[in-house]
């Protein structure tokens with residue numbers, strides 16, 4: 001009898017909350033990265049979790065490169081989408097440990113990067129927290145697939161990228177630095 005009484009409020013609430021958490025996850029996961037807008041923050045592995053914590057919705061994000069100016073924009077976008085959809089009490093937290101790695105970019109994220117002319121970072125190249133340096137592995141051209149490529153500039157359009165040129169098809173392209 002005790003158990004039955006204890007379960008009554010339990011059964012009446014969680015289904016709704018679980019659905020709300022799932023819906024919130026879908027909304028947050030679809031937020032585009034401010035610098036590479038054809039990939040989402042979920043594709044990039046920035047979105048760690050959307051969960052209920054003590055009855056409050058909690059969104060946990062891990063920012064990419066430490067100096068990436070996009071972090072504040074992403075946090076603002078997450079807050080906005082939550083408020084706009086009735087989750088005004090939700091909390092957004094940044095988890096800095098473990099540090100984000102380009103290894104967290106999903107296969108679909110890598111496909112989208114390549115489709116938009118950005119060579120994704122090689123996998124399994126986690127170098128630890130710190131400045132991304134010139135990768136030692138050859139970077140494949142996202143246009144023709146050739147590994148015959150050369151660095152044009154270590155300073156790409158954003159701190160996360162550097163510019164390459166393909167020596168086969170002659171097209172310049174951006175490469176996302178491995179981290």
Ligand SMILES: [Zn+2]
Pocket residue numbers: 141142143144145146166167168169170171
């Ligand atoms: Zn090429």
